[in-house]
Amino acid sequence: MAQIKVGFQNCTNLFPAGVVQRGPQSPAAVRAKVEALGDEMTANLGIPHLLGLCEVYDEPLARELLKRMGLGAYKIEFRPAAVANETGIAVCFDPSVLSPVPGQVVADLDLRPASRRPRWLAVAFEVLTGNRGGFWFVANHWKSQMGGPLQTDPDRQESAYLLGEFFMNRAHKLTEAMLLMGDFNCEPGDRPLTTQSQRLTPLKSKPNMLKSVRERALVLRDRNKLAYFYNCMWSLMDEPDTLAAAASPGYVPSRPMGTHGAAISQPGSPGWLMFDHVMASKRMLHGGPMAIDETTVKIHPPKYGSADHAAISVMIDC
Amino acid sequence: MSQFFNPNLMSMPKPKAYGDVIGLLNDFCKDVEEVTNGQVTCALVPGFVTGFGQEWKVTAHSVQKKIDHILFRAYVPVDGVPTRLDFYEEQMTECATPDQVKLALQSFARGPVAEETLQTLS
Numbered sequence: 001m002a003q004i005k006v007g008f009q010n011c012t013n014l015f016p017a018g019v020v021q022r023g024p025q026s027p028a029a030v031r032a033k034v035e036a037l038g039d040e041m042t043a044n045l046g047i048p049h050l051l052g053l054c055e056v057y058d059e060p061l062a063r064e065l066l067k068r069m070g071l072g073a074y075k076i077e078f079r080p081a082a083v084a085n086e087t088g089i090a091v092c093f094d095p096s097v098l099s100p101v102p103g104q105v106v107a108d109l110d111l112r113p114a115s116r117r118p119r120w121l122a123v124a125f126e127v128l129t130g131n132r133g134g135f136w137f138v139a140n141h142w143k144s145q146m147g148g149p150l151q152t153d154p155d156r157q158e159s160a161y162l163l164g165e166f167f168m169n170r171a172h173k174l175t176e177a178m179l180l181m182g183d184f185n186c187e188p189g190d191r192p193l194t195t196q197s198q199r200l201t202p203l204k205s206k207p208n209m210l211k212s213v214r215e216r217a218l219v220l221r222d223r224n225k226l227a228y229f230y231n232c233m234w235s236l237m238d239e240p241d242t243l244a245a246a247a248s249p250g251y252v253p254s255r256p257m258g259t260h261g262a263a264i265s266q267p268g269s270p271g272w273l274m275f276d277h278v279m280a281s282k283r284m285l286h287g288g289p290m291a292i293d294e295t296t297v298k299i300h301p302p303k304y305g306s307a308d309h310a311a312i313s314v315m316i317d318c
Numbered sequence: 319m320s321q322f323f324n325p326n327l328m329s330m331p332k333p334k335a336y337g338d339v340i341g342l343l344n345d346f347c348k349d350v351e352e353v354t355n356g357q358v359t360c361a362l363v364p365g366f367v368t369g370f371g372q373e374w375k376v377t378a379h380s381v382q383k384k385i386d387h388i389l390f391r392a393y394v395p396v397d398g399v400p401t402r403l404d405f406y407e408e409q410m411t412e413c414a415t416p417d418q419v420k421l422a423l424q425s426f427a428r429g430p431v432a433e434e435t436l437q438t439l440s
Binding site for chain 2: 172174287
């Protein structure tokens with residue numbers, strides 16, 4: 001059996017020099033950030049065959065990052081922001097293992113052109129190893145919670161709705177196997193991923209919305225054709241050990257409890273948020289030519305402080 | 319005379335089971351058109367090549383409503399068997415012989431999902 005390693009990293013304001021206040025202000029600062037981030041991702045992710053990146057301004061910067069990781073031969077599908085002070089999403093891949101299906105690259109920007117930057121980028125791949133077959137990889141970077149969750153939930157709900165609609169009405173015709181990864185800027189049980197009826201218009205129901213569920217049975221059940229996705233992060237959100245074990249001298253938690261929050265920027269402090277997710281459709285979970293290996297879902301907190309999100313990774317058996 | 323291909327390529331025999339399975343899938347499509355009085359057409363649309371075999375999307379098309387709908391997916395290897403049929407159930411239905419393929423298609427065709435779908439598309 002062959003395996004494909006998939007990773008995702010929020011690159012935290014990877015802009016060219018001086019474009020925005022929140023980004024690097026000099027070419028040297030850009031270079032330093034690319035080097036630190038590239039080294040961090042290499043240490044955390046090794047050599048992924050497929051890598052989603054968000055908060056990257058343009059394709060050349062994504063290319064620089066790949067070169068730093070020793071992945072200069074990789075190809076990139078990039079969708080930039082519609083405005084100069086926002087970032088895009090990159091899907092980078094090893095062309096000896098994955099081949100993009102011609103004409104099957106879709107971003108939510110194609111469906112809501114008024115948006116300032118892409119919230120998700122979907123690329124269909126043909127697998128060139130193992131059982132072969134095809135699957136959709138969707139790299140996500142949903143709207144942040146700056147301004148408060150109540151004010152920003154509608155934008156994330158719109159992302160969930162558009163992604164669910166895309167899966168139901170278009171993507172599944174090519175293949176029902178879809179892997180969602182990325183920075184959703186909300187936790188698995190938060191309203192944008194669970195509630196159908198409180199979109200922009202409170203009473204408007206959108207049944208095709210993406211549903212992030214914690215029970216595999218909801219995804220696997222017979223003739224389920226709705227956009228149910230099994231979210232692997234539910235099982236990684238709680239304390240990994242008992243209080244008695246955690247209170248013992250020299251205790252080191254066996255895993256982090258999130259991918260973002262105060263605990264990321266100040267290791268050892270409380271304050272975890274599970275904003276980065278790995279989600280699988282039915283045929284990416286079970287019963288098709290390929291499936292994710294749930295035991296390989298990993299959270300990799302930044303080692304050198306070059307990002308404010310942990311990287312995440314998963315293996316696909318194929 | 320072809321420079322590269324076997325000149326007898328098109329007349330080379332395929333494994334019998336392969337021909338039988340593809341024949342059953344084509345018969346299923348003909349049945350769709352017959353039972354709906356031509357209001358729904360049906361075609362085998364090739365999908366990905368996989369380790370399970372060539373994927374065929376058995377796709378119904380509503381003539382009036384102009385809607386395409388994949389009734390199920392079939393994965394047919396070069397030898398014809400085992401053929402896997404994906405009826406959107408938890409597991410695919412694995413058929414070791416063409417007879418098992420026929421039984422599985424009959425069971426699906428008589429089930430509520432196929433019946434409702436064809437009524438909706440007609």
